[in-house]
Amino acid sequence: MSTVAAYAAPAPKAPLERTTIERRAVGAHDVLIDIKFAGICHSDIHQVNEGWGEGIFPMVPGHEIAGVVAEVGSEVTKYAVGDRVGVGCMVDSCRECEYCLRGLEQYCAKGNIQTYNAVDHNGDVTYGGYSKQIVVDENYVVRIPDALPLDVAAPLLCAGITLYAPLKHWGVAPGKKVAIVGLGGLGHMGVKIARALGAEVTVLSQSLRKKDDGLKLGAHDYRATNDPETFRELAGKFDVIVSTVSAPLDFSAYLSLLRTEGAMVNVGAPEESISVNLFSLIVGRKTLAGSMIGGIAETQEMLDFCAEHGLGAEIELIDADQINVAYDRVQSSDVRYRFVIDTATI
Ligand code: NAP
Ligand code: ZN
Secondary structure (H helix, E strand, O other): OEEEEEEEEOOOOOOOEEEEEEEOOOOOOEEEEEEEEEEOOHHHHHHHOOOOOOOOOOEOOOOOEEEEEEEEOOOOOOOOOOOEEEEOOEEEOOOOOHHHHOOOHHHOOOOOEEOOOOEOOOOOEOOOOOEOEEEEEHHHOEEOOOOOOHHHHHHHHOHHHHHHHHHHHOOOOOOOEEEEEOOOHHHHHHHHHHHHOOOEEEEEEOOOOOHHHHHHHOOOEEEEOOOHHHHHHOOOOEEEEEEOOOOOOOHHHHHOOEEEEEEEEEOOOOOOOOOOOOHHHHOOOOEEEEOOOOOHHHHHHHHHHHHHHOOOOOEEEEOHHHHHHHHHHHHOOOOOOEEEEEHHHO
16 A cells, blocks of 8 residues: 555545555556546536436546556566556546447446546545546556657546547547537547548537637637527538537437538537437437447557547646646636646656
């Protein structure tokens, strides 16, 4: 066991404060990582606020972790001290169900072990990346290519893979028309990745406030959803729409933007339920789907793809004592486009 500095929410909805946590001793298959940077995902805020259900407190959030290997267990074969590595949203799974065997560990039949706010197989509560070190089984660690600086790579571990996986699964490629709803942490990576996959990309944002940014990130078009004309002009246009919005949407309106047989994929995870008029699916044989992060091998594939295409996140690097300010700004959609904590300041 080792004692490690961290930032934790002591109770639901409480501001995060500096504390210490215990990390397990490095086991035979474990890697000890010196965390250098940790992204702030909107999911961290949903969980601190118990918006998705009861949480485990104190809670150390953070599942966009980039760092350097400091120690390896006796049986570790994949990593060596000094390697640049990342950890995303899960740190284990059952490893034997059909989904784990297919590289879909995120959909493990017994449930994956989340990086924080979960209980590990050994009974320990998991603590996330807002901390100086983490111990993770080597099979749930990925390699960050040298071409990607660690700070802009950190958000790829959640925001990057959460967009890469559905864009690939729903066949985004040259000739496809894709809309990304919401230009935040996930959305801006969606624009970059969909563009790099060769698609024609439109951003659907609440207003035109961030239009210049959206076009620079690679979007071909940028429309405001507070303008009813947007829904008239773009009716029936898209093969795939990915919503990254953290609040409920009028799904029937967005489904009207799909071509026949198009798919709207929801990665945004609002705290409230939604209702949908099913005729907006029936007419046009449309799909309304969801998608959760991505498997370990696919996360590695995404990092290699991002390195090859020069894609990192657009980040605002903050000191740890700014975490609570950053939470407020994310909740008011005032983020361009991911806050990343410099863990040297913890
Ligand atoms: P974020 O940075 O806050 O981005 C969300 C964006 O949604 C905002 O920038 C805003 O974009 C738009 N938005 C916010 N409130 C809205 C409202 N009331 N109506 C319409 N649009 C609104 O958050 P994020 O970190 O990208 O995460 C987005 C969501 O995805 C969260 O719910 C998060 O928990 C979830 N998530 C899911 C997965 C998964 O595996 N499925 C993984 C990570 C995160 P504009 O200003 O451009 O309108
Ligand atoms: Zn996340």
